[in-house]
Amino acid sequence: MGHRARPRRAAWAAALVAATLTASLTSGCTRHGPADDGRGPGPGKSSARSSGHSVLAVKIDNVGPARPQTGIGAADVVYVEQVEGGLSRLMAVFATTLPKAVGPVRSARESDLELLRQFDEPTLAFSGVQHKLLPLVRRAPLRAESPDEAADAYYRGTGKPAPHNLYVRPGELLPSAPGKAALTTGFRYGPAPSGGGTPETARTVRYPSARFTFRWSAARERWLVSMDGTPAETTDGGRLAPATVVVQHVRIRSSQYHDRLGNSTPYTETVGSGKAEVLRDGRSFDATWSRPAATDGTTFTAPDGSPVDFADGQVWVVLAPR
Numbered sequence: 001m002g003h004r005a006r007p008r009r010a011a012w013a014a015a016l017v018a019a020t021l022t023a024s025l026t027s028g029c030t031r032h033g034p035a036d037d038g039r040g041p042g043p044g045k046s047s048a049r050s051s052g053h054s055v056l057a058v059k060i061d062n063v064g065p066a067r068p069q070t071g072i073g074a075a076d077v078v079y080v081e082q083v084e085g086g087l088s089r090l091m092a093v094f095a096t097t098l099p100k101a102v103g104p105v106r107s108a109r110e111s112d113l114e115l116l117r118q119f120d121e122p123t124l125a126f127s128g129v130q131h132k133l134l135p136l137v138r139r140a141p142l143r144a145e146s147p148d149e150a151a152d153a154y155y156r157g158t159g160k161p162a163p164h165n166l167y168v169r170p171g172e173l174l175p176s177a178p179g180k181a182a183l184t185t186g187f188r189y190g191p192a193p194s195g196g197g198t199p200e201t202a203r204t205v206r207y208p209s210a211r212f213t214f215r216w217s218a219a220r221e222r223w224l225v226s227m228d229g230t231p232a233e234t235t236d237g238g239r240l241a242p243a244t245v246v247v248q249h250v251r252i253r254s255s256q257y258h259d260r261l262g263n264s265t266p267y268t269e270t271v272g273s274g275k276a277e278v279l280r281d282g283r284s285f286d287a288t289w290s291r292p293a294a295t296d297g298t299t300f301t302a303p304d305g306s307p308v309d310f311a312d313g314q315v316w317v318v319l320a321p322r
Contacts, residue, residue: 055119055182056174059112059126060090061104062210062227066164070157071102073237073314076183080318081111082252082266086208091115093122095182098174099236103167104160108133110255111268113140117294119184125153125168130265132256145173186297190309193302197283205247205318212318214245216282223279225316243313245279246300248289252321268319276300280311 055076060069072078075092083089089106108126110133116122123143137144145168147154153172157165202215214223222241225232232240251274255267273290278300287308291298300308 053120053178053182055122055178056094056098056170057112057116057119057122057124058092058094058102058168058170059106059108059124060092060102061106061164062088062090063164064228065160066104066106067227067230068233068235069104070167070235071099071170071237073234073240074099075314076180077185077187078242078314078316079115080205080212080316081109081268082207082210082319082321083109084265086210088207088210088212093119093183094170095178096180098170098177100171101167101169101236103157104164105154105166105168106163108137109265109267110136111266111270113137113142114294115268115270116140116142118186118291118297119182123173125150125170125173127163127166184297186291186299187315188299188307188309189312192281192283192311193285193306193308196302197285199282200279200284201282203245203247203277203279203284205320207321214242214279214316216279217241218282221281221311222313223316241314242316243280243311244315246289246310246315246317247277247279247320248298248317249275249322250319252319270298270319271296274322278308278310 060072072090072092074094074097076095077093079091079093081089081091091112092102102125105125105127107128108124112124113136116124121141121143123145125145128146129137145153147166150173153169155167155169156162157167159165200216202213204211204213211228213226215226217224220241222243223245225240225242234240251269251272252266253269254264271291271294273288276287276289278285278287285302285308287300287302289298289300302308
């Protein structure tokens with residue numbers, strides 16, 4: 001998985017406790033950075049590029065006005081998570097290819113910090129966070145690159161209303177794609193398990209206010225994505241079609257944070273273990289997922305204890321409520 005900086009990890013853990021105490025004493029729910037309310041980046045700010053040794057993760061808007069999105073087809077991994085109001089948001093992780101633009105970019109959540117600890121100091125592109133969450137983001141072992149820190153990397157597109165029109169240029173944040181070795185997800189790639197699995201033509205995952213359907217295309221050998229009953233396409237790559245879809249059943253609980261309307265922000269627990277289904281090659285394979293610690297990747301094993309390998313290509317991980 002690569003070398004981890006142990007002192008920094010301990011400092012981040014201490015900061016987590018301190019930030020939690022601070023959040024309990026602080027009132028208000030303002031945003032970090034001007035972008036999330038639809039305004040442009042502040043003047044005089046420029047991007048400080050990463051060395052490019054780790055992945056780029058981008059928080060992607062996924063409500064109707066934000067679609068079709070841009071750049072997601074180039075991601076190596078796409079995580080689907082529940083947010084306020086039972087809606088969904090995406091996190092696209094890039095390691096082997098950096099597209100020209102990705103978006104629309106939206107705000108980060110507390111769960112993202114835990115999810116991203118599997119990578120070695122990733123760069124996180126996002127539009128902002130709640131003010132109470134800001135101390136955690138600043139002290140997390142990642143490079144936080146909102147429009148406040150990297151104004152030159154962001155721009156407002158046309159054709160969509162704010163705040164659904166903020167885009168990031170990955171090349172302004174990383175000098176180059178870090179490569180497949182940076183994907184310290186714990187995922188394995190290879191042939192499908194020789195036994196087990198059931199034929200699957202379509203699978204739908206529902207959140208309280210959103211749904212995703214993955215329909216197998218034998219011709220393309222990919223799972224065609226639909227969101228809320230509509231085929232999911234991108235502005236630069238056509239239909240979204242991952243090679244592997246993982247339905248990972250997780251605990252989704254309320255966090256201590258709320259949005260501007262007072263809705264509780266869900267916290268998606270990605271450390272632990274549970275049931276999963278791995279969809280590949282037109283079949284569904286029952287699996288158990290395991291991630292003992294936040295700095296670990298996630299492994300998937302069959303009922304007999306053997307690893308479940310993924311097909312080569314893009315992977316979607318749908319973090320579904322248990």
